[in-house]
Amino acid sequence: MHLERVLCRNFRNFEELMIDLNPNLNIFLGANGQGKTNFLESIYLMATANSHRSSITSEMISWDQEKALVQLLLRRREGKIKLAMRLEKSGRQVEINDNPLDKVKELLGYLNAVLFSPEDLKLIKEGPSHRRDFIDLEISQVSRYYNHLLNKYDHILKQRNNLLKSIRDGKSADREMLSVWDEQIAAVGSKIILKRIEVIDKLKILARLSQRKITEGRENLELEYDISLNNFSKKLGEAELRELFIDSLIAKRDQEISRGYTVIGPHRDDIILKVNEMDLRKYGSQGQQRTAALALKLAELEFMKSETGEYPVLLLDDVFSELDGLRRKALINIIADKIQTIITATDGENLSGLKNNSYNVYQVKNGRIKRG
Numbered sequence: 334m335h336l337e338r339v340l341c342r343n344f345r346n347f348e349e350l351m352i353d354l355n356p357n358l359n360i361f362l363g364a365n366g367q368g369k370t371n372f373l374e375s376i377y378l379m380a381t382a383n384s385h386r387s388s389i390t391s392e393m394i395s396w397d398q399e400k401a402l403v404q405l406l407l408r409r410r411e412g413k414i415k416l417a418m419r420l421e422k423s424g425r426q427v428e429i430n431d432n433p434l435d436k437v438k439e440l441l442g443y444l445n446a447v448l449f450s451p452e453d454l455k456l457i458k459e460g461p462s463h464r465r466d467f468i469d470l471e472i473s474q475v476s477r478y479y480n481h482l483l484n485k486y487d488h489i490l491k492q493r494n495n496l497l498k499s500i501r502d503g504k505s506a507d508r509e510m511l512s513v514w515d516e517q518i519a520a521v522g523s524k525i526i527l528k529r530i531e532v533i534d535k536l537k538i539l540a541r542l543s544q545r546k547i548t549e550g551r552e553n554l555e556l557e558y559d560i561s562l563n564n565f566s567k568k569l570g571e572a573e574l575r576e577l578f579i580d581s582l583i584a585k586r587d588q589e590i591s592r593g594y595t596v597i598g599p600h601r602d603d604i605i606l607k608v609n610e611m612d613l614r615k616y617g618s619q620g621q622q623r624t625a626a627l628a629l630k631l632a633e634l635e636f637m638k639s640e641t642g643e644y645p646v647l648l649l650d651d652v653f654s655e656l657d658g659l660r661r662k663a664l665i666n667i668i669a670d671k672i673q674t675i676i677t678a679t680d681g682e683n684l685s686g687l688k689n690n691s692y693n694v695y696q697v698k699n700g701r702i703k704r705g
């Protein structure tokens with residue numbers, strides 16, 4: 334798939350912007366703070382229905398305005414699609430081919446995009462929530478049903494936590510109601526866990542391949558789902574996993590009541606990353622961590638291709654200056670003509686290897702973008 338046109342009106346520092354993109358490579362150059370990341374944000378917002386920088390709609394609207402619009406023309410194998418998001422301080426509305434959708438999340442699955450930015454090192458270095466978000470966002474882009482499960486799980490978790498707090502604080506003694514929530518959280522949570530494991534099994538093969546390629550066979554990257562339920566075995570089917578989930582909740586009853594929240598479930602799980610059998614987060618060098626972040630992103634591209642039959646759009650936010658020769662080469666080889674890529678950089682210094690393709694260059698200055 335590729336984007337043909339991006340239109341932004343009163344989005345961040347863009348008053349009115351209409352950019353026609355090259356189906357292969359697009360390079361956006363500009364000094365710091367001119368609007369390069371804002372441009373990528375407008376695209377990623379349409380892929381994930383959320384900004385990667387802020388969940389607050391009003392922050393994306395130009396400061397002196399009440400409303401903003403982002404509109405994309407997308408070409409997929411089955412034809413052209415027009416996606417639009419209208420942002421107002423009170424919320425967002427989305428449209429597909431000029432037809433409004435009921436929920437913003439229904440935008441998921443039309444535009445698939447992979448974003449790689451220096452921030453992605455957090456995926457390796459920081460806490461489990463970054464890795465959970467990574468896997469959840471990735472699956473949500475190819476499965477609206479999975480996203481629906483996540484929303485349902487969040488809702489059940491909140492209700493269950495409220496009840497646990499009330500019991501702890503002596504405001505409620507409704508332990509029977511707790512059993513009802515146990516059933517519900519286990520039913521939805523088991524589905525989420527099984528899907529994550531299935532996807533991680535695919536990703537680990539792809540990421541391992543990428544890591545070996547980038548390091549010329551020196552590093553083996555491994556990914557493993559780290560589940561918070563005791564006695565879990567990969568052989569369990571959905572019904573058995575649900576039973577195990579409920580039993581585990583019952584075993585944790587006193588602990589959960591004294592803490593006032595749910596201590597096990599997919600919201601507490603993690604992904605363990607190892608290089609050559611060593612825990613990457615704790616012991617990996619900066620270089621190994623950067624390579625793994627890149628390998629995961631490359632795996633994400635291939636995973637989406639295998640799920641949807643088309644490569645997603647690749648957004649690279651100022652990453653070339655941070656990559657060494659080998660990693661840069663690996664990324665350039667992947668991009669080569671088959672994936673529409675949108676790159677931002679402060680200058681073209683590290684991008685020379687890319688320019689064999691057909692490409693457009695744009696200059697970004699103070700919220701204006703000009704080709705050439």
Ligand SMILES: Nc1ncnc2c1ncn2[C@@H]1O[C@H](COP(=O)(O)OP(=O)(O)OP(=O)(O)O)[C@@H](O)[C@H]1O
Pocket residue numbers: 344345346347363364365366367368369370371372391392393394395396397651679697
């Ligand atoms: N809601 C908004 N309304 C108007 N301007 C905004 C808004 N949000 C951010 N900006 C402006 O956008 C600019 C930042 O743009 P952006 O983050 O795209 O920078 P960049 O070109 O990617 O630079 P860098 O290379 O430093 O990342 C800043 O000048 C900021 O003041």
